[in-house]
Amino acid sequence: MPSRKKTLHSLPFDDILLLGIATTLPDYKLAWHLNNCLPIDLIKHEDIYPAQHSLQEGFSFFLYDQGENRNVFNLVSLHSNGSRWIKLPVNTDYLFIIRNALDQERLDQIIRAIRNIPQIVHAFVVDTQKTRGIDILLETIEFHEMEILKSHHKRLPKNKTL
DSSP, X not given: OOOOOOOOOOOTTTTEEEEXXXXXXXXXXXXXXXXXXXXXXXXXXXXXXXXXXXOSSOEEEEEEEOOTTSOEEEEEESEETTEESSOOSSOOSEEEEEESOOOHHHHHHHHHHHHTSTTEEEEEEOOTTTOTTHHHHHHHHHHHHHXXXXXXXXXXXXXXXX
């Protein structure tokens, strides 16, 4: 009897929920609407320049961290000057990323609120298991977020006393 290969399957981003958003809104207006309809405060940070793209312009990036043991929200554009970062089965302009667990009721509330924003064509949950390249995208976003947090939390030099 031939031996079976035992494979361990793990989900590197199992606590992340991705919502795809198709809209005609520019990034700052979408972030403004999300801030108003959800109790969050997305703030624009430096654009992301993925290594696999040779674009002069980056992909817009917004961040809101509710604090320790709470949710972290990102809004990331998926297109820049006609180039797409990743192709999803449904035409998607932005990813709204939610880290840490949400119950189904809260998720449904968020999706309903997003769908009620004017000029939103579609909002849906992205299946991370069936989407190619999503791991690299999420890894790039996490590294970008860590760089932002690291630059904002640099220690100030101690005052020298005489």
